Amino acid sequence: MMATDGSLRGVMIGAGYFGDVQADAWQRVEGARIVAVCDRDEPRARKMADRYGIEQVYADAAAMLDAERPDFVDIVTRPDAHLALTRLAAERGCHVLCQKPAAATLDEARRIVDVCAQRDVRLMINENWRWQPWYRWLRDAIARGEIGEPFHSRVVIRRGDGQGSDAFARQPYFREMPRLLIFETLIHTIDVSRFLFGDVGRVACVHRRLNPHLAGEDYALLTLEMASGVTVLVDANRYAPPAVKPFRIPETTTVEGTGGTLSLTMDGGIERRGLDGTTQCETRDWPDVGYFGDAARATQQHFVDGLRTGAPFETDGPDNLKTLATVFAAYDAAEKRAWVQVGVG
Numbered sequence: 001m002m003a004t005d006g007s008l009r010g011v012m013i014g015a016g017y018f019g020d021v022q023a024d025a026w027q028r029v030e031g032a033r034i035v036a037v038c039d040r041d042e043p044r045a046r047k048m049a050d051r052y053g054i055e056q057v058y059a060d061a062a063a064m065l066d067a068e069r070p071d072f073v074d075i076v077t078r079p080d081a082h083l084a085l086t087r088l089a090a091e092r093g094c095h096v097l098c099q100k101p102a103a104a105t106l107d108e109a110r111r112i113v114d115v116c117a118q119r120d121v122r123l124m125i126n127e128n129w130r131w132q133p134w135y136r137w138l139r140d141a142i143a144r145g146e147i148g149e150p151f152h153s154r155v156v157i158r159r160g161d162g163q164g165s166d167a168f169a170r171q172p173y174f175r176e177m178p179r180l181l182i183f184e185t186l187i188h189t190i191d192v193s194r195f196l197f198g199d200v201g202r203v204a205c206v207h208r209r210l211n212p213h214l215a216g217e218d219y220a221l222l223t224l225e226m227a228s229g230v231t232v233l234v235d236a237n238r239y240a241p242p243a244v245k246p247f248r249i250p251e252t253t254t255v256e257g258t259g260g261t262l263s264l265t266m267d268g269g270i271e272r273r274g275l276d277g278t279t280q281c282e283t284r285d286w287p288d289v290g291y292f293g294d295a296a297r298a299t300q301q302h303f304v305d306g307l308r309t310g311a312p313f314e315t316d317g318p319d320n321l322k323t324l325a326t327v328f329a330a331y332d333a334a335e336k337r338a339w340v341q342v343g344v345g
Helices: 017-026 042-052 061-068 079-091 106-118 133-143 172-176 181-197 295-309 317-336
Strands: 008-013 032-038 056-058 072-075 095-099 123-126 150-158 200-208 219-226 231-237 252-257 260-264 269-273 279-283
Touching (some): 017 042, 017 295, 032 042, 032 295, 042 056, 056 061, 061 079, 079 095, 095 295, 106 123, 106 317, 123 295, 123 317, 133 181, 133 252, 133 260, 181 200, 181 219, 181 231, 181 317, 200 317, 219 317
Parallel strands (some): 008 072, 072 095, 095 123, 150 231
Antiparallel strands (some): 200 219, 219 231, 252 260, 260 269, 269 279
């Protein structure tokens, strides 16, 4: 039910760490507002509502959807709850913005896509890294031909937040996840790689656990062979400390082309290197509010704009299945010690 001022009415399910990130971002989105928040931990939901001026608080998602009759729901819970919550929303004709990873299995993610299609509601997966402004800039720079034809990219991830028994203090449930680094972190890198270079053809991977207090892997070397011919090498762990602290960009990304090289550095800089080896460095005035260049706001604005205009979502359900399929192909490749083709089935 659209608000009297013409803005879309939304509700949120989940008031944890990333729920707070997205509630903050909703304050800067045009054309929509959040009117209620739900969490099984009602005091936590109340705390978030008070912080961001959200009017209503619920502990039961179905009760909230029935009472509020929103235009859309922002699902910000763990993956194992996404299918049931999406079904609740779709049955009520409510459009869905769903946190990544979409589901714990590819089959379950397909069912999420199908549920929304059957009820004719729109689905977008909240894969917000591709909306970090430096990646939008990098894709535009590649498209302008600044480095000629790209043929290789290297991504290096170091966070230092995965050490000891108190690893991942902001999201402690990470410690119990049997699949961790690729499923929760490198899914972002895979999606950004698809955004920059197109779909993944096949993948090779090795991974291991460094921190004995974790259930899942926290180190991985991943090679993506893109259908476009570009290769992407991902060198990632969240155990070793980052080269720059605090960092503005969450990873170092280098793209090599037939006419030169572009690099994004963790301090927010851009390096250009010509074929003759000369290097130029520059800084840019990236947004300095919200989550990584206000990427959460940009993602949520894209969702709202799509609902209002009918424009397609970049990360709609079928598109995101390709990202998630690459994640699971990486685990398969590591187990088989072989290249694995990526397909959504």
